[in-house]
Amino acid sequence: MTTLDLARTQFGVTTLFHFIFVPMSIGLAVFVALCQTLHYRTGREVYLRMTRFWGKFLLISMAIGVVTGIVQEFQFGMNWSLYSKYVGDIFGAPLAMEALIAFFLESTFIGLWIFGWGRLSPKLHLVTIWCVAIGTMISAYFILAANSWMQHPVGYAVNHVSHRAELKDIFAVLTNSTVLLAFPHTIFGAFATAAMLVVGICAFQLLRKRGGDVVARSMRLALPIGTVAVILTMIFGHFQGILMETQQPMKMASAEVLYNTKNGASFSIFATGSFTRFPGHLSADLRIPHALSILATASWNGKVDGIRQIQASEVTKHGPGNYTPILGVTYWTFRLMIGAATLMLLLMLAGFVFQRRKSLDRARWFQRLAIVGIFLPILANWTGWIFTEMGRQPWVVYGLLKTSAANSPNVASGDIIATLAGYILIYGVLIVIGGWLMFREIKHGPEPPPPPPAEGVLEELPLAPNPDLVLSY
Amino acid sequence: MHTDPDFLQTLWFVLIGVLWVGYFTLEGFDFGVGMLVRGLGRDKAERRALIHTIGPVWDGNEVWLLTAGGATFAAFPSWYATTFSGFYLALFLVLAALIVRGVSFEFWGKVASERWRTTWEWAMCISSGAAALLFGVAWANFVAGVPMGPDHVIHASLFDLLHPYALLGGLVTLTLFLTHGANFLRLRTKGELADRATTVAHRVAPVAAALMVGFLIWTASDQSWDAVVVVLSILAAVAVVLVPTVLERNPTQAFGGTTAAIALLFVALLAALFPNAVPSSTNHLFDLQLSAASSTSYTLTVMTVVAVIFVPIVLAYTAWAYWVFRHRLGRDDFDGPMTPIAVMEHKLGTPGAPSAGSGAKPPTVV
Numbered sequence: 001m002t003t004l005d006l007a008r009t010q011f012g013v014t015t016l017f018h019f020i021f022v023p024m025s026i027g028l029a030v031f032v033a034l035c036q037t038l039h040y041r042t043g044r045e046v047y048l049r050m051t052r053f054w055g056k057f058l059l060i061s062m063a064i065g066v067v068t069g070i071v072q073e074f075q076f077g078m079n080w081s082l083y084s085k086y087v088g089d090i091f092g093a094p095l096a097m098e099a100l101i102a103f104f105l106e107s108t109f110i111g112l113w114i115f116g117w118g119r120l121s122p123k124l125h126l127v128t129i130w131c132v133a134i135g136t137m138i139s140a141y142f143i144l145a146a147n148s149w150m151q152h153p154v155g156y157a158v159n160h161v162s163h164r165a166e167l168k169d170i171f172a173v174l175t176n177s178t179v180l181l182a183f184p185h186t187i188f189g190a191f192a193t194a195a196m197l198v199v200g201i202c203a204f205q206l207l208r209k210r211g212g213d214v215v216a217r218s219m220r221l222a223l224p225i226g227t228v229a230v231i232l233t234m235i236f237g238h239f240q241g242i243l244m245e246t247q248q249p250m251k252m253a254s255a256e257v258l259y260n261t262k263n264g265a266s267f268s269i270f271a272t273g274s275f276t277r278f279p280g281h282l283s284a285d286l287r288i289p290h291a292l293s294i295l296a297t298a299s300w301n302g303k304v305d306g307i308r309q310i311q312a313s314e315v316t317k318h319g320p321g322n323y324t325p326i327l328g329v330t331y332w333t334f335r336l337m338i339g340a341a342t343l344m345l346l347l348m349l350a351g352f353v354f355q356r357r358k359s360l361d362r363a364r365w366f367q368r369l370a371i372v373g374i375f376l377p378i379l380a381n382w383t384g385w386i387f388t389e390m391g392r393q394p395w396v397v398y399g400l401l402k403t404s405a406a407n408s409p410n411v412a413s414g415d416i417i418a419t420l421a422g423y424i425l426i427y428g429v430l431i432v433i434g435g436w437l438m439f440r441e442i443k444h445g446p447e448p449p450p451p452p453p454a455e456g457v458l459e460e461l462p463l464a465p466n467p468d469l470v471l472s473y
Numbered sequence: 474m475h476t477d478p479d480f481l482q483t484l485w486f487v488l489i490g491v492l493w494v495g496y497f498t499l500e501g502f503d504f505g506v507g508m509l510v511r512g513l514g515r516d517k518a519e520r521r522a523l524i525h526t527i528g529p530v531w532d533g534n535e536v537w538l539l540t541a542g543g544a545t546f547a548a549f550p551s552w553y554a555t556t557f558s559g560f561y562l563a564l565f566l567v568l569a570a571l572i573v574r575g576v577s578f579e580f581w582g583k584v585a586s587e588r589w590r591t592t593w594e595w596a597m598c599i600s601s602g603a604a605a606l607l608f609g610v611a612w613a614n615f616v617a618g619v620p621m622g623p624d625h626v627i628h629a630s631l632f633d634l635l636h637p638y639a640l641l642g643g644l645v646t647l648t649l650f651l652t653h654g655a656n657f658l659r660l661r662t663k664g665e666l667a668d669r670a671t672t673v674a675h676r677v678a679p680v681a682a683a684l685m686v687g688f689l690i691w692t693a694s695d696q697s698w699d700a701v702v703v704v705l706s707i708l709a710a711v712a713v714v715l716v717p718t719v720l721e722r723n724p725t726q727a728f729g730g731t732t733a734a735i736a737l738l739f740v741a742l743l744a745a746l747f748p749n750a751v752p753s754s755t756n757h758l759f760d761l762q763l764s765a766a767s768s769t770s771y772t773l774t775v776m777t778v779v780a781v782i783f784v785p786i787v788l789a790y791t792a793w794a795y796w797v798f799r800h801r802l803g804r805d806d807f808d809g810p811m812t813p814i815a816v817m818e819h820k821l822g823t824p825g826a827p828s829a830g831s832g833a834k835p836p837t838v839v
Contacts, residue, residue, distance in 0.1 A: 063579035066532065067572040073542050077557025078564060081626075084557075088550020089768040096543035097779055103536045104787045108794050111529035115798060164550075167772045408558035410626045419565045426572055433576075437583050 006416040007079040007407045012389075013420065014071050016382055017427045021065035021434075023381050026140060026187065027194025028058040029133035033126075034221065040126050045449065046213045053214055053446040054198065057438060062110060064434050068427065073099070079416070083396055083406035090156055090167045091146050094174070098142035106135030140190070141183050148178035150397050151388070152247045158400070165400060181243055185236040188229045189384070193377035195226025196344055199351060201442050203370035211361045214446035223355055227348040230341055237341075238295060245296040248398060249305045250314070251391035252296050254325050255334040260306035267291030269335070318399070325393045333387035340380035347373045478748050478763040481773040485548040486763055488780060489541055490743040494736045496537035497608070497646075498653075501735050503531045505654010507574060507601025510594050513658070513669050517587075518807040520594060524581065525807070526661040529798045531578060533791060535571070547776055551625060551766035552750035559619060559627025559751075560611060563634055567607045574600035605650040606643040610634065613642025613688075616745045617695065618752030618760070625751070625761045638691055645688045648681035649713070649738070653731040659724035663803040667724075674727060682713045685738060692745055702745045709737030 001009070032054050039047030073095065076084050084091075109131035116125050149156075155172025156165045167173070199222050202215045245252045252258075258265055266287040293302040307324055314323035347370055354360045360367075396403040478486065506527045514520030546553040557564060573596050581593040617638055619629045655677065658670035689706035696702045713734035746752070750766040753759035767773070 059579065060583070063576055067575035070535075070539065070571055070575075071568050073539055074557060074564060074568060077542075077546065077553045078561055079558070081554035081558035084546065084554035085551050088546055088553065089772050092543065092545075092547030092550055092553070092768065093772055093776060096540065096547040096776060099536060099540040099543040100779065100783050100787065103539055104533060104791070107536050108530075108533035108790055111532055112794055112797060115525075115529040119797065166769045167775070170772075170775045408554075408561075410628055411558055411561050415561050418562070422565060422569060426569060430572075430576060433580060437580070440584075 001413070003411065003413050003416060004404055004407050006413055006420065007411070008403070010079060010416055010420045010423065011075065012386075014068065014075065014423055014427070016385070017431070018065065018068040018072055019381055019385060020378055020431075021061045021068070022140075023186070023190035023193040023377065024061045024197060025058065025065045026133075026136045026190035027192070028054060028061060028197070029129070029136050030191065031194050031198060031222070031225070032058050033129045033133045036126050036129055040122055046217055049214050049447050049449070050218055053441075054218070056441050057197065057201075059110075059114065060434055060437050060441075064430050066107070068430070071423070079408055079411060080396075080406050081408040081410075083401065086164045086401050086406070087150075087397060088164075090149060090153075090165055090173060093167065093170065094142040094146040094149075098139050098146075102135045102139035102142060106132050106139065109135065137187060140186055141179070144182045144186060145174050145176060145179045148176045148182055149173055151182075151392060152176060152178040153397055153400055165397070177243060178247065181236055181240045185233055185240055188233040188236065189377070189381060191229035192226055192233055192341075192344060193381065195222040195229055195348070196377045197374050198222035199226060199348070200370050200372075200374035203367040204442055205445055206361050207364070207367040207371070208445075209361075210445050212446060212448065216360075219351070219355060219360060223348055223351045227345065227352060230345045230348060234341060234345075237338075241295045242298055245304065248392065250307070250310045250323060250325070251330070251388070253305055253307045253310055254327050254330040254391055255387065256292055256304075257327050257331050258292065258304055258306050259308055261303065261309045262306060263293070263303050264290050264301040265292040265296075265304040267295060268331075321394070323394060325391050330387055330391045333383040333390070336383040337380050337387060340376045340383070344373065344376045344380070347376075476762070476764045478767070479770070481770050481777065482548075482763050482767045484777065485544070485767070485773055486743075486747060489544050489548065490740065492537055492541035492544060493743070494739050496534070496541060497650075497739055498732050498735050499534040499537060500531070501605075501646075501650040501653045501731075502657035503527050503534055503654070504601045504605040504650040505652070506658060507597045507654070508605070508651055509598075509654055509658065509670070509673065511598050513666065513673065514594075516804075517590070519666055519804045520590075521807040522662060522666060522802040522804060523658065524578065524597075525802055526658060528578065530794060532575075533794065535575070538571075544776070548768055548773060549750055549763060549766040550768060551761060552763070555621075555625050555627060555751050555761055555766075556615070559621070559629060560614070560634065562631040563607065563611060563614075567604060567611070570600045570604040570607065574604060602647065606647045609643035609646030610639045612646075612739070612742055613639040615751070616692065616742050618754035620755050621751065621753040621759055621761070622755060623759050625759070625765075627751070638688075638695075641684065641688050641691065645681070645684045645738070648677055648684055649731065649735060652678045652681045653728075653735060656724065656728040656731050660728055661801055663801040664805070666803055667801075671724070678713075678731075681734075682710075685713050685734070686710045689738070689741060692741065696745045699745065702741055705737060705741035705744055709734055709741055712737055 032051055035047050035050040035054060038044070039051060076091075109128045112120065113125065113128040113132060116128055120128065153165065154176050155167065155169035157168050158164070159166050198218050202211075202219045202222070205211060205215045241252065256265070256268060266289045268287050270286045290300055292304055293299060296302065296304050307327075311323050315321065347366075350363075350366055351360065351370065354363045354366055392398055394402050394404065396406045506523060510520055510523050514523045542553070545556075577593045577596040577600060581590055581597070584590075611634075614634050617636075619627050620633065621627045652674055655670045655674035659667050659674065662670060689710055693699070693703050693706050712730055748763050749760045750763050751761040753761070768776075
């Protein structure tokens with residue numbers, strides 16, 4: 001492996017690990033805020049127990065998300081110093097804004113939320129969790145705006161004296177057509193991730209015959225949210241596909257391994273071939289006629305550019321070189337993402353039907369599948385990012401800067417190997433402990449309802465929380 | 474080749490300096506408390522009280538570092554790229570320490586076993602100490618300069634960064650943050666815990682003061698007795714030397730003293746750095762200057778507007794968070810069936826608030 005490959009591996013490993021917890025935290029923050037709002041509005045005690053039960057998962061997820069996020073912000077400079085110098089004038093601004101506007105908000109208010117039970121008024125305490133939820137979403141917007149600029153650079157000019165891209169219009173960067181679609185796609189994906197987690201954990205409780213009111217209410221909240229979120233994620237994904245065809249045609253073509261430009265192109269569901277840059281021919285190719293044209297151009301016979309034609313036009317534009325990503329990776333990640341999302345949708349719909357029939361607690365096969373389903377959004381989130389990042393190769397900034405010209409020249413292989421081993425070790429311990437802690441909470445299940453108030457107590461006890469040390473320290 | 478930074482570049486150097494000073498004055502006491510968890514807390518209840526003093530705020534404090542990093546990336550991309558790639562392994566160690574520290578707080582309370590908690594308490598101590606030491610080593614190197622050619626690419630191994638000046642810098646931040654943490658605990662704890670914190674501050678403060686005076690003299694002489702650096706160093710030294718003298722009387726003054734000492738120490742270091750971003754120890758002709766490292770004035774203007782709008786908002790809610798969690802905590806708040814929430818309710822006199830043991834199940838963890 002070259003230092004470039006090692007640096008890319010390190011970025012991939014740390015980012016994918018970080019991204020297990022990011023969508024989970026965004027989605028859970030909103031879900032917990034929703035539970036707490038319901039409690040505040042209705043005064044029903046079950047919503048308080050829901051807030052606290054799901055709050056535990058939010059806190060475990062956020063803890064790991066936050067600490068691994070520090071690495072994310074620093075590794076651009078560590079492993080990608082040439083990239084940082086080239087794009088810093090543009091890319092740094094949304095990152096700094098993310099820290100100032102979003103990180104402070106979520107970090108300060110999560111502390112206020114955890115330790116503010118009973119100390120802040122219920123209304124103010126409710127505001128704190130919404131601040132956390134809003135903070136996570138603002139954070140997503142800025143980082144996606146930064147990433148979208150790498151996919152589709154706008155509002156810049158290249159300074160040929162200093163050899164770097166310079167910001168000309170910050171509003172163009174923040175309202176890039178790419179981010180306007182990537183943001184809802186990611187946010188609804190995050191809601192779907194959290195909803196799937198909630199449904200899966202509830203299914204586990206039902207399988208253990210522990211369906212209390214927390215489980216029933218959580219299912220009733222999460223199933224519709226999850227269904228709508230998956231559908232919206234898919235819809236925005238569809239529009240992203242159309243936009244991708246105009247902005248990064250090679251990525252679309254390589255998602256499909258479409259070698260030659262075609263009208264009315266079909267969508268391949270399953271094909272086998274070698275995982276090389278040019279697998280030659282595909283065998284066992286199962287296709288839906290016209291589906292790719294619909295996906296990429298929103299018309300039955302729309303023209304989809306092929307890899308060979310795009311490669312040739314890229315060579316005329318940027319000089320000789322290989323402008324094709326690794327087709328085995330783009331093809332399969334694209335399919336796994338869509339496949340996982342489709343399975344999620346089917347699971348959600350099945351759950352919906354069982355719930356309407358009031359037979360969720362008897363649907364054993366659904367319960368088992370829903371538990372496994374917790375991993376589907378993680379798979380979809382991962383493959384989605386792998387697709388969009390590896391589908392952009394050989395560029396790190398599309399059309400402007402190649403990945404091979406972006407890494408730090410002074411960082412030796414040994415250094416990257418050492419730190420990569422370090423990250424894998426630390427992150428490995430984190431995932432084992434985090435997973436174990438979550439599993440403990442799942443096994444333990446939500447708190448049972450409190451006993452009815454003793455005689456003589458006329459009004460209901462104020463909803464001051466139990467001394468729940470798992471929430472605070 | 475060498476040009477003075479213009480107004481916006483100077484402004485952003487100052488703002489990044491403010492972020493670093495904010496980070497060290499706030500997270501400095503977090504580090505100190507983290508280091509003292511095992512030494513100062515004699516039992517579970519006391520250690521819980523100690524962790525609770527920083528529990529609500531440490532995460533927000535760490536964002537000052539992230540914002541300093543992000544602001545450096547945005548305002549001075551070459552500074553960010555050169556430093557972060559050049560201090561590669563050192564920075565990895567910092568990151569590892571911060572990761573372990575962050576999860577040690579969050580995981581500590583999740584399981585009620587003695588062994589689990591002891592493990593994370595030690596993780597807290599060691600990672601807090603390591604981070605406090607490493608930041609001093611790093612900043613000493615930032616100021617002293619690193620081997621760097623005209624291409625502004627640092628070629629230094631981890632061991633090149635561990636020279637005596639840098640190690641002294643590390644000891645300065647280690648002892649200073651320890652004192653700062655102890656002073657913070659004198660404000661936020663009561664009873665025996667506060668007494669023990671006072672003793673620690675007593676013992677460590679003179680050491681910190683001596684180390685810091687030595688370090689600042691060394692810095693000033695390296696900077697050929699540059700007037701600004703000298704003045705700031707003297708002020709910082711005065712602040713830190715004052716600390717032991719006010720120790721007896723007033724914890725607020727003592728905490729103010731260490732806060733001022735930390736702030737002035739880093740202002741002195743930043744003044745020594747200016748107008749460079751990364752000085753070269755190879756040859757001063759190869760220094761990376763702020764004017765050469767900076768973003769365009771358009772980007773700096775955009776960032777200035779964002780900072781003008783959002784910094785006051787951030788400061789306001791940060792201050793509010795500190796106000797909410799201002800109560801002194803002690804052993805008795807965490808001992809027995811009483812819980813911190815019950816204590817707060819008791820303190821605030823919330824009528825009708827149930828005591829912890831009533832009604833629902835008793836606490837599983839104390």
